[in-house]
Amino acid sequence: MTSLASNPAASNPAASNPAARNRRKYRVGDSLLWVYTLLALVFLLTPIVYTIVFSFNDSVRSNTVWEGFTIHHWTNVCDQPGICEAVGNSFFIGGVATLVATIIGTMMAIALVRYRFRARSFVSLLLFLPMATPEIVMGAGLAALFFLLQTNGLDTFAFGYTTIILAHIMFCISFVVVTVKARVQTLDPVLEEAARDLYANPFKVFLKVTFPLLLPGIVSAALLSFALSFDDFIITYFNNGATKTFPLFVYVSAARGVPAEANVVSSAVFLVAITVVIVMQVVSAMRRKKYSA
Numbered sequence: 570m571t572s573l574a575s576n577p578a579a580s581n582p583a584a585s586n587p588a589a590r591n592r593r594k595y596r597v598g599d600s601l602l603w604v605y606t607l608l609a610l611v612f613l614l615t616p617i618v619y620t621i622v623f624s625f626n627d628s629v630r631s632n633t634v635w636e637g638f639t640i641h642h643w644t645n646v647c648d649q650p651g652i653c654e655a656v657g658n659s660f661f662i663g664g665v666a667t668l669v670a671t672i673i674g675t676m677m678a679i680a681l682v683r684y685r686f687r688a689r690s691f692v693s694l695l696l697f698l699p700m701a702t703p704e705i706v707m708g709a710g711l712a713a714l715f716f717l718l719q720t721n722g723l724d725t726f727a728f729g730y731t732t733i734i735l736a737h738i739m740f741c742i743s744f745v746v747v748t749v750k751a752r753v754q755t756l757d758p759v760l761e762e763a764a765r766d767l768y769a770n771p772f773k774v775f776l777k778v779t780f781p782l783l784l785p786g787i788v789s790a791a792l793l794s795f796a797l798s799f800d801d802f803i804i805t806y807f808n809n810g811a812t813k814t815f816p817l818f819v820y821v822s823a824a825r826g827v828p829a830e831a832n833v834v835s836s837a838v839f840l841v842a843i844t845v846v847i848v849m850q851v852v853s854a855m856r857r858k859k860y861s862a
Contacts, residue, residue, distance in 0.1 A: 617839060624832035632829045642829040649830035655818035656834055662730065662814065663798035666737035671791045673738075674745025675783070681746070682753040699743045708807035711736045715808060728810030736808050737801065741794040748793060752786025785853070792845070799838070 627637035647653040680686075681693060699707065711732070718726040726732060756779070764774045802816040809817060819831050 620832045621836045621839075624829055624836045626829050626832075628829055632827055632832065642833050646830045646833050649828050651813065652815075652818060652828070652830050652834065655813045655815045658730075658812060659799050659815040662733050662737060663795045666734050666741055666798045667791050667795040669734075670738045670741035670745050670794050671787060674742045674790065674794075675749050675787055677742070678746045678749035678753055679783075682750055696743050696746050699740045700747070704740075704801075704803040707740065708736070708804040711739070711804065712807040728808060729812045732808040732810065733805055733812060733814070736804050737798040740801075740804065741797060744793050744797065745790040748790035749783065749786045752783055756782055788849070792842075796842070 623632055623635070624642060625638050625640060626632055626635055627639040627641070628634070677696070681689065712728075715726045715728060715732045726735075760782070761774050761778050764778045769777065800816065802820060805814055805817060806820075813821075815831075815834065819827055822828055822831060
């Protein structure tokens with residue numbers, strides 16, 4: 570009989586079982602992955618939690634030290650001079666820029682995927698340039714362009730709403746094209762061919778088949794464009810003139826301490842965005858469940 574001392578495999582079953590060693594390594598790696606995920610979530614969510622918590626801070630000027638709990642800032646957010654006007658400007662500019670960029674970007678995405686034409690690759694390259702160009706370069710370049718147009722007598726391009734909207738449309742179009750283009754590439758042309766076989770004209774094919782299939786990508790692109798437009802500071806700073814948006818208001822207020830009303834607006838926008846995403850996910854899941862049934 571072989572003793573346990575002379576047979577290490579008998580005293581340590583994992584040493585003679587590669588599967589057991591692999592399971593143990595997998596458990597360690599799995600635990601490290603959970604730890605890494607938790608740390609990443611804490612790192613990402615800490616500023617958001619701080620913003621929401623300090624929107625209830627009973628402060629008057631500086632909102633960096635906790636003074637007590639209050640809901641006054643939520644019920645009287647417009648008491649802070651200029652904040653509601655700045656938020657309204659951001660929503661107006663973001664809405665117009667998103668609408669125009671989504672329409673133009675969707676048409677460009679369909680054209681780039683479905684049609685072959687000269688300079689197609691060059692156009693695709695140009696669309697990536699606004700995404701790769703630093704915002705300070707784009708903002709300064711657009712400011713110089715608008716100033717040149719003004720000196721040539723085109724007062725339409727005076728710094729203000731018009732210049733901000735045009736600048737936002739310019740960089741939002743690239744994100745719309747990239748998002749919708751990925752959706753167009755996944756469409757099955759057989760569905761559109763079937764509609765044409767049933768004597769549907771091109772307009773009805775697009776309205777009844779193509780557009781509903783593209784709608785999730787279009788909505789995603791529109792939400793992304795609005796978020797980028799609402800959040801933009803650098804390009805807006807170069808082209809705003811006397812128009813103040815919410816990011817510019819926060820930047821000016823930061824010199825003396827960001828007011829709690831700014832935290833209220835930020836928290837409200839975040840909660841609305843999360844609600845929209847959750848509702849869309851629930852509706853999409855219910856639709857998939859309905860179709861699978």
